[in-house]
Amino acid sequence: MQTSVSEKIFANILLSSPSYADNSIKISKEAASFAALPLSIQNALKQNKRIVFIANNPSIGIDMLEHLLRPDDVLVLFNHFIYAEFFANHPLASTLPKLLFFRQIGDSKLHFGLPPRSNNVSVMKRMAEAAPLGILLSNQPYQFPLPSEDPSPDDDPIDDNRTIIISPIVQELLQDEAHHSVLSERHLVVADYPYFTDIHSSAPSSGFLLYRLVLAAREHVQLMQKAALPLQLLMIGFNDNDKTAHFWQGHNWEFERREMSSPPLEVEIIRQY
Template sequence: MQSTYQTAALNDDYYYSDILYSPYQTLPPVIQDTLLDRQRIIVIANNPSITQAKLEALLQPTDMLVLFNDFIHAEFFAYHPSAKDLPKLLFFRQNGDSLLHFGLPPRSNNLTAILEMTKHATLGMLFGNTDYQFPLPSDDPRPNDDPITANRVLEIPKPLDKLLRSQEHCGVLSEQHSVVADYPVFADIHSSAPTSGFLLYRLLLAACLEVQQQKNADTPISIVMLGFNNENKTANFWEGHNWAFERQELATPPHGVEIIRQY
């Protein structure tokens, strides 16, 4: 059964009259421009069953990649010939109400790989709920969840510091965005909200339709959800996400959306 939002998003007459809530305008400007000449968006979960060989076989030159937080296979995305030249959107989720975003200092991060990515292709960043705040290790409310090691990058290189402050390359995505207005959160669980993957799925589904309308094209940009499973084997099965709601919707994806589950 499709959600009310999916049904609306697939209607030919669908249009966002309020630009402040436009999914397309929520994306960083560089990603807005990139979508105009893309054929597919590959949304990649942090699923350890996704191998580099599978990625190499899947990716195409007209793809755009979406990665999350402290994403897997960072060196592959930064250096491999089939991935390094593809535009990328990185999403960093806010850690509760703290100053932290997962995947950025002082938490575990791929800053070295991200810096390399900027040398090869368009890179955009979305931050959950608020701009990146450049927090210190002392701002981490739960430092034992992610202990600092010698390999952790804590000092942000100047080119990345500039990028993290750029209005062209960065944007903020609220967990209460209109694309998830129908999401059934749990009132008794603080910070209950959609998973990062589902939030981006809803946003991109609507943004692609807006691009289709702008270009007066027959078909929207297709979306591939890679590694988004529908079982309970994930290591981070947080009770604040409504997994049943998300899995019910993704069980019957709309035309143009492909779900590739665990290999």
């Protein structure tokens, strides 16, 4: 059974209404997590067996992905995701539903992985033509920012190969509720997250935010389908110790890695260093 646009709109109204905040109308964390996903991914989760997160970890090889991926997978890729051509063109990988997550940069108009930052926009059209595609942006819809609006352009200098303009077809994806949704970094699933109050824009990492969201969403799918077990979750290249860099200090890496060191039922983490 497919999720209708009207059902999605109703869920969003519930989540944003004052009565929801006052608990006079209640929706479970699991249902709220499922409703936060683009419709294309909601429907894909109902029809597939496993969700695969792929970290932007350079130690992951294409040969490893070819060995691990299955025809019943839904893929989750992050920001300026690795191996874009592989995911767009490979005989199996290209046919798998994909959720692309793009994180807002601080409180700016920009998102990592979208113009004017380094991006794979050129392959998104091909991805959408080959398989269900969902685009999830943190905090705000895409703002079509100019390079001059980048708060830290030296972090990612623009070269002649950079895609700066969003094509009309990708614009349509970003404005189509079937393919696009916005996720708050303060979503219910991370209500217990220990933010750093002295660091501006402190928030969960992209991987951890989506980890919590998908854990809850798959429980909702399990309930809807009356399944004995939740969907499997495979996480490739996510590490839980100090062998890898911590990256941005605004993420509470100690909290995240402690939790991910003991994954729940039907979750497998393949750590790559």
